[in-house]
Amino acid sequence: MNSFTEENxxxxxxxxxxxxxxGVSTNSIAESLETKASSVTDMIKKLSDKKLVNYKKYQGVNLTKEGKDIAVSIIRNHRLWEVFLVEKLNFKWDEVHDLAEDLEHIxxxxxxxxxxxxxxxxxxxxxxxPIPDKDGNIHRHLDITLADLKTYDKGxxxxxxxxxxxxxxxxxTINLVLGTEIKVNKIVDFDLSMSVEVNKKESVNISHQASKNLIIKKSN
Amino acid sequence: MNSFTEENxxxxxxxxxxxxxxGVSTNSIAESLETKASSVTDMIKKLSDKKLVNYKKYQGVNLTKEGKDIAVSIIRNHRLWEVFLVEKLNFKWDEVHDLAEDLEHIxxxxxxxxxxxxxxxxxxxxxxxPIPDKDGNIHRHLDITLADLKTYDKGxxxxxxxxxxxxxxxxxTINLVLGTEIKVNKIVDFDLSMSVEVNKKESVNISHQASKNLIIKKSN
DNA sequence: ATATATTTTTAGACTAATCTAAAAATAGTT
DNA sequence: AACTATTTTTAGATTAGTCTAAAAATATAT
Structure with a gap:
């Protein structure tokens, strides 16, 4: 069995x-886990001993098959619990991450x-x-963001x-939830902010910062 | 925040x-947690520093109000998760304890x-x-067991x-689940084993060992 | 009441995960 | 190629929880 820490x-x-x-660099891991590079090195050695990662000093790490399987199963847990919390227990989508972060380790x-x-x-x-299936397969959708759309594009x-x-x-607050239909009305070339139509109604202004983080399925 | 260990x-x-x-003795805690008395003493000191237990050396411990509230809320979690696992996820009643043991700490x-x-x-x-309610109140039912019943008693x-x-x-395996109706037909005075009618049908023989662990609500 | 048995506590050591500070390796620059 | 900056690793310390073995306190028995 692996500890919560190892799983994270x-x-x-x-x-x-x-x-x-x-390979994934020591520093990037440290940053993402908000810990120090020296701690990461220690843990990498441990995971390497357990054959969950391949590691050569100063060369970064990669997951082995087994390590990847564990990672994917934790992500599967996380995302399933998020669905449960939102669909069954009436949580909002901005409230579920931290709880799922705990539940995923069960x-x-x-x-x-x-x-x-x-x-x-x-x-x-x-x-x-996307939620990995029982066999660990992940169907990721294309990474087109709102920022990639042109004027009059819909999605x-x-x-x-x-x-x-x-x-x-x-x-x-601007009524943008998953499934929302969107149409680009105008793009301001100065700051790349966009004026978009949400659900065929209100036209809101969205900054580039915001639009580049919205994943869109183009509809024409 | 308290660690899983402290909560246990x-x-x-x-x-x-x-x-x-x-007061609760050091040894009894050690036994119930399958650990050593010296470890218990260490932890008791810690909990005492946190004002979750009252402790005087060699005198055993008692929970403070705050400690008790935490304990009850964990028990509430545990039992609610058990219901969830059985009712919603189709687990059997003998499969849920260990999972609830983890889930209770979320x-x-x-x-x-x-x-x-x-x-x-x-x-x-x-x-x-019984599942403690939101305010920590526990409604325990009377502790009459099958072993306390007399011949021809029902429950x-x-x-x-x-x-x-x-x-x-x-x-x-003998079809005894919660809600089952039971009637005592005969008690063997040699070993206190009982012949009981389950759901007005089969008559099974139940050892004292087994009968004294079945909580019954007498029906006449 | 004194000796014996049991329980509880202390002292000191161990492991997992972390940190700081310093050393070593790699990468980047002129 | 040599110097500098960055990244990574090592060395040594710390904290939480645990353990063993020994000492101290309490309980039991004659």
């Missing part, structure tokens, strides 16, 4: 390794799979992130790339 | 203090209360143990006093 390292390494093709294949069934095999969590909001409470909260 | 000590002390009026009043509402405010867990099974897998499993 594996999850972090998994997420970071999706952004780079080479380690029981049966629990995970029964929860999955109970929720009727959801494909995405409340933030639009549907399918996810977010930024998960902070303040961002999610802001989106709700 | 508080829970254990709470349960032990229900059986004795004087610390969120909102989570607990929403879960309680989602489950429609259950009063008892799958083993018949309904409302709980168990022994939670081991093997016991729960055994009960299921």
């Amino acid at each position: 390292y594996l999850k972090s390494i998994f997420k970071l390794s999706q952004k780079t093709d080479n 380690n029981s294949k049966k629990l995970t799979n029964q929860l999955d069934a109970f929720l009727e095999y959801p494909k995405y969590d409340p933030h639009g992130d 549907i909001v399918v996810g977010v790339k930024e998960h902070s409470k303040s961002y999610l909260n802001y989106l709700e | 000590y508080l829970k254990s002390i709470f349960k032990l203090s229900q059986k004795t009026d004087n 610390n969120s009043k909102k989570l607990t209360n929403q879960l309680d509402a989602f489950l429609e405010y259950p009063k008892y867990d799958p083993h018949g143990d 309904i099974v409302v709980g168990v006093k022994e939670h081991s897998k093997s016991y729960l499993n055994y009960l299921e």
